[in-house]
Amino acid sequence: MAKTFDQYFEDLRGTRVWRSIFRSGAGSSTLHRALAIQQNVFLHLFSTKVRTRMLSFSGTWYLGTLTLGTFLILVATGIPLMLYYHPSAPQAYADTKDLQFVVSSGLFLRNLHRWSAHAMVFLVFAHMFKVFYRGAYRTPREFNWVIGVVLLLMTLLLSYTGYLLPWDQLAYWAITVGSNIASAVPVMGDKIHFLLLGGHAVNANALLRFYVLHCMILPLTAMFFVAIHFWRIRKDGGLYSHASEPATLRANASAVATTAKEAQ
Amino acid sequence: MADSKDFTAGIDSNAKKSPRRIVFITRRTSAQVKTADEEQVQSFPEVLFRAVVAIQVLAIALVWIALVFNAPLEGLADPSHTPNPAKAPWYFLGLQEMLHYFPPVVAGVLAPGLVVMALVVIPYFKVNIEAEGLFLKDRLRRLRVFYFVAIALSLFLLFFKVYAALVPTLIMAAVMLLAAQSSPQSPSAFRRYLAARPLSYWVMTWFLFELVVLTAIGTFFRGPGWSWVWPWQGS
Numbered sequence: 001m002a003k004t005f006d007q008y009f010e011d012l013r014g015t016r017v018w019r020s021i022f023r024s025g026a027g028s029s030t031l032h033r034a035l036a037i038q039q040n041v042f043l044h045l046f047s048t049k050v051r052t053r054m055l056s057f058s059g060t061w062y063l064g065t066l067t068l069g070t071f072l073i074l075v076a077t078g079i080p081l082m083l084y085y086h087p088s089a090p091q092a093y094a095d096t097k098d099l100q101f102v103v104s105s106g107l108f109l110r111n112l113h114r115w116s117a118h119a120m121v122f123l124v125f126a127h128m129f130k131v132f133y134r135g136a137y138r139t140p141r142e143f144n145w146v147i148g149v150v151l152l153l154m155t156l157l158l159s160y161t162g163y164l165l166p167w168d169q170l171a172y173w174a175i176t177v178g179s180n181i182a183s184a185v186p187v188m189g190d191k192i193h194f195l196l197l198g199g200h201a202v203n204a205n206a207l208l209r210f211y212v213l214h215c216m217i218l219p220l221t222a223m224f225f226v227a228i229h230f231w232r233i234r235k236d237g238g239l240y241s242h243a244s245e246p247a248t249l250r251a252n253a254s255a256v257a258t259t260a261k262e263a264q
Numbered sequence: 265m266a267d268s269k270d271f272t273a274g275i276d277s278n279a280k281k282s283p284r285r286i287v288f289i290t291r292r293t294s295a296q297v298k299t300a301d302e303e304q305v306q307s308f309p310e311v312l313f314r315a316v317v318a319i320q321v322l323a324i325a326l327v328w329i330a331l332v333f334n335a336p337l338e339g340l341a342d343p344s345h346t347p348n349p350a351k352a353p354w355y356f357l358g359l360q361e362m363l364h365y366f367p368p369v370v371a372g373v374l375a376p377g378l379v380v381m382a383l384v385v386i387p388y389f390k391v392n393i394e395a396e397g398l399f400l401k402d403r404l405r406r407l408r409v410f411y412f413v414a415i416a417l418s419l420f421l422l423f424f425k426v427y428a429a430l431v432p433t434l435i436m437a438a439v440m441l442l443a444a445q446s447s448p449q450s451p452s453a454f455r456r457y458l459a460a461r462p463l464s465y466w467v468m469t470w471f472l473f474e475l476v477v478l479t480a481i482g483t484f485f486r487g488p489g490w491s492w493v494w495p496w497q498g499s
Contacts, residue, residue, distance in 0.1 A: 048307050049305065053303075069318065100334075108330055113335075115326055145387045149383045167341045169342060177360065184368030
């Protein structure tokens with residue numbers, strides 16, 4: 001009798017090699033499903049169970065998940081883009097041109113990276129407003145909201161630093177306009193402007209600085225905060241659902257008590 | 265005066281000085297409120313599967329966009345040739361629009377700094393946690409404060425000729441006035457909705473409105489010298 005795909009998969013999960021990699025082991029009991037989350041270094045950030053009502057699309061619009069999706073796409077496309085790119089002026093522009101016309105699928109890679117970046121900025125804003133209008137910043141989720149604001153700034157900085165890298169007119173002048181705002185900071189404005197650009201105007205030093213920020217410092221910092229952001233969802237009692245909050249339950253209970261008292 | 269106790273027993277009406285906790289347990293309610301357990305699903309595989317599908321759909325959409333639309337690439341960066349207008353990335357165009365009206369220290373430093381500060385402190389204000397309808401309690405005083413803030417803000421924007429920000433402000437003020445005239449018992453569902461909106465809702469919605477309008481103006485309606493152009497006029 002032929003085995004089904006599921007049975008092959010179950011056999012695979014039972015092998016010594018699989019079990020040495022994934023600690024949860026074979027089986028599809030509730031315990032094994034819980035272990036699959038709990039025993040995985042990445043997934044253990046999340047809770048093993050989720051309220052059924054939180055799976056509804058209208059609750060979250062999956063905006064947080066989609067933001068993570070854009071981030072993953074940006075990492076996946078960004079790393080190959082780094083292989084074809086030299087952060088030096090004017091070589092950076094020539095490399096970008098090569099991506100357009102010489103490198104196989106280079107144009108697609110760059111397009112996907114660029115549009116995903118725009119999508120991420122948009123989704124982060126949408127996620128923030130959605131969380132706000134649901135009131136999901138309420139106790140005990142205050143600090144996760146603050147981390148979210150940090151991640152918003154991270155996203156803007158990531159997008160902004162990436163904007164310079166093609167080293168074309170669009171990039172150069174957008175960064176010139178943006179970085180001039182830094183000069184407006186009282187007292188230290190010019191110092192901050194100089195620190196950001198490595199000079200008094202956007203030049204080769206600025207390109208290198210933005211490249212290091214864009215490819216190293218900001219993604220790693222963002223990942224660090226994203227990890228805390230996810231972990232706090234679990235620690236703060238899962239996704240926010242107004243009807244399931246302790247405060248709402250207490251209010252309902254006291255309303256029931258009042259009604260009972262009046263009935264007496 | 266023989267025994268000197270280091271404490272005195274008594275009843276004090278000042279609750280701050282001598283707090284007391286009194287628990288009333290009525291016959292019909294237990295001290296511990298036990299509610300029905302909510303239905304839950306295992307994260308693996310149900311939630312994980314949905315997340316993967318959501319990300320897949322997003323990836324397909326973005327791949328499709330990337331295949332159809334090319335990312336912009338202009339000529340080599342040239343410090344001696346300034347394009348007119350020189351625009352920041354779209355998400356900063358609201359800010360750049362403000363820079364058109366106010367000095368850089370106000371529009372570029374003060375305003376965004378205050379916005380970030382305001383976002384951070386949202387969950388730490390009790391008024392935002394309770395989130396009761398803005399005009400439901402203490403109506404007259406709150407209306408006076410509302411009038412003062414709305415008129416002061418509008419005059420400020422009018423003084424600097426920031427019509428782009430003034431129009432959304434006036435529209436929001438009109439909707440808030442409608443909310444002030446609405447009650448939770450109103451037959452209209454929309455009026456009931458308005459009446460229940462808290463302060464943070466109004467501030468945030470005003471901010472979102474301004475953000476969208478200013479970004480849209482900066483993106484589509486600004487041409488050479490940051491002058492007003494219609495999108496169909498071209499450049």
